[in-house]
Amino acid sequence: MSAPTLERCPVCRARLGPDEANCPRCESDLSLLRATYAAAAHHQGLARRHLAEARCDEAVREALRAMRLVNQPSTQSTLLAALCIRRHET
Numbered sequence: 001m002s003a004p005t006l007e008r009c010p011v012c013r014a015r016l017g018p019d020e021a022n023c024p025r026c027e028s029d030l031s032l033l034r035a036t037y038a039a040a041a042h043h044q045g046l047a048r049r050h051l052a053e054a055r056c057d058e059a060v061r062e063a064l065r066a067m068r069l070v071n072q073p074s075t076q077s078t079l080l081a082a083l084c085i086r087r088h089e090t
């Protein structure tokens with residue numbers, strides 16, 4: 001499960017590097033999006049830590065927070081893992 005990443009500019013679809021504050025093609029400000037992705041990665045990391053410690057309810061809560069911020073395969077798979085483990089425990 002990788003961290004959520006901003007791969008393309010939402011305005012012009014240009015491919016983005018990992019740290020650009022502005023789109024290299026259309027110069028859109030990406031700072032708010034970058035902050036959103038960083039917050040999602042933070043919650044995803046908390047979810048993984050809770051999973052490793054078998055705290056499934058907390059893991060589901062944090063995974064949901066990550067997925068609400070950035071809905072992409074990496075955050076979806078974290079939520080799915082948390083839900084599956086919780087289901088097997090109840």
Ligand SMILES: [Zn+2]
Nearest residue numbers: 009012023026
């Ligand atoms: Zn752009």
